Amino acid sequence: MKKLKLKPIRSHQEARTYSIPYEEVLNAAQYEAVTHTNGPALIIAGAGTGKTRTLTYRVARLIEDGVAPESILLLTFTKKAAREMIVRASRLLDGRAEKVAGGTFHSFAHTTLRIHADKLGFNRNFSIIDQSDAEDVVNLLRSDVAGKNKRRFPRKKTLFTIFSASVNRGLTIEQIVEDQYPQFEKNLEDIEALREKYTLYKQKHNLMDYDDLLLNMHTLLVSNADVRKSLMKRYSHVMVDEYQDTNKLQHAIVKQIGAHGNIVVVGDDAQSIYSFRGAHHRNIIDFPNDFENCTVITLEENYRSTSEILDLSNEILKRASTRYDKELFSHIHSEQKPMLVSTENDTEQSKLIAQLVLEQREEGVSLDEMAVLFRSGFHSFELEIELANANIPFQKFGGFKFMETAHVKDVLAYLRVLVNPQDAVSLHRILLLHERVGPETSRKVIDALMASRWEAAKIPKFDFRVPPSVQELFPFLQSLNKSKAAVADLVSEVAGYYRPQLKKKHDDFNRRYADVNALIDMSERYSTLHTMVREFSLDAPVESVADIGPEQQEDEFLTLSTIHSAKGLEWEVVFIIWVLDGRFPSTRAFDTQDSLDEERRLMYVAVTRAKRILCMTYPRHFLDRETRTVLSKPSRFIDDMEDLLDMYMVEPE
DNA sequence: TACGGGAATATTTTT
């Protein structure tokens, strides 16, 4: 008789050996979060408690557990945060992490809608219009309605803000107007009718604005079970970062794609800074109610900053009118408290920053480890000049973008029409560049094009007189459409055609044309016009190369950033400029407690970006032209905290 | 109906 031999069976878990010693390098709470690979979880993570680190390790862990990287979906709030996370994960593990699907809610919706657009009555080559395009459309439709209103009718920006708020907060136009714009209550019917027109216009011309990406994504998920199922199958593990900043619509999307239960969200209610965009901080608090058996994990130990920096940030938060149950602690200590430096005026402030940056550089701190943060994009204008003079390479994030400059949008409009001939926004934009074409001619031309089912390869015939410049446009578009030339060559041709139009429109022609050239350079990366236009509509390059040539871009650079764009990031040395009451908080935030609280949280976010050295500056004398007052006091958020700060002043020269 | 001049008005943060 054959003897039976017993062989031990190892459990799946034990059999696996990990290349990363998770338990050693993570603290207990982080370890719990990282190894929680099944079922819903909410991770409450204060600033600097290793939130990104935890998410990064969790990605690595999932991959090591055998989850295919491409089935992991990582939703973040800014493009930069998504990139950062994936880079860190692949540094930690290996190239496999590169395949993780990551991006913003908008870019995720964009990719999905490209495939399923037809199910919503859109063509797959729909164009995405940014905020200013959207405002232009609203303006176009507004003229019909505004005329018959004797009294003031809201301007295009206000109208679009109302529409957008209604989408993102899930409220009706009526609720928004009553609550925020009572002065326009008598225009309510017209505003509502206008929104209807705006929606129809977008449908007719195959356009989506940023809000539509989320709205249509949600509609798609709710109305189409097949799509929802296939997405859930494809993305078996979903993670969402910065959950406190999601709005109702985003939360609803998460509920749909996370219905399989493998959903982990991370956030910190004290860092909610996007309520102007409809962020709903209840989302994070209510999350455990929306998913059954949700585990809640709290990360409390801060590994980023010195305890001196944390003392200050805790104190800032403590004085908020909303209570936050948070007291971060750290075991890192420093001789130095955060610095508060006042300078004579704003010019001196810029000079001081340039000088301090150079000093830190001398001491061996790489420029990559330093950042200058500010409340609003334009606060850095003067500093940018000063840094250029001092030959300090920098990159600016947030604020004005390359893509948003009129001339770049003009060139792109030509390219977009080639991709989506129905794109009336781009057509309109192009037509207005031509001699003797105003809104009326443009409208007539576009109507005729739409009626004749025009496509870029055809030359249309008009039964009315069109200016000669317009007659040249269509053969030009046709030649481009038929051309088999490389993308960069097509863009050059467009640039050549556009050149005289730009020259006529602006005095600073040369400076602007440099941007057009930069666009040609960038286009070399793309193999088709479609991919270029698609990528540019959401994930456009941020660099505003206006005055710095691309060849000058160094590997090591100082970061300049709005606080909003700096979220989730950290640096050894952080400068916060314009810590001046009236600028930060801005005078506009004085009215309501809610807006002041949001500014306070913004200050909290800024302060907690610093690991080792935090230096805040403000000018002692600054004339605010809007309010015609002299601002001279430090921000109320840090005023009165002498014991937590090292205070300095720079004497006037 | 295109376009320029002058009066009115809101003013930040991002996708």
Place this chain on the structure above:
DNA sequence: TATTCCCGTA
């Protein structure tokens, strides 16, 4: 202060 928008003129 810069932008937008309204209105008069060509």
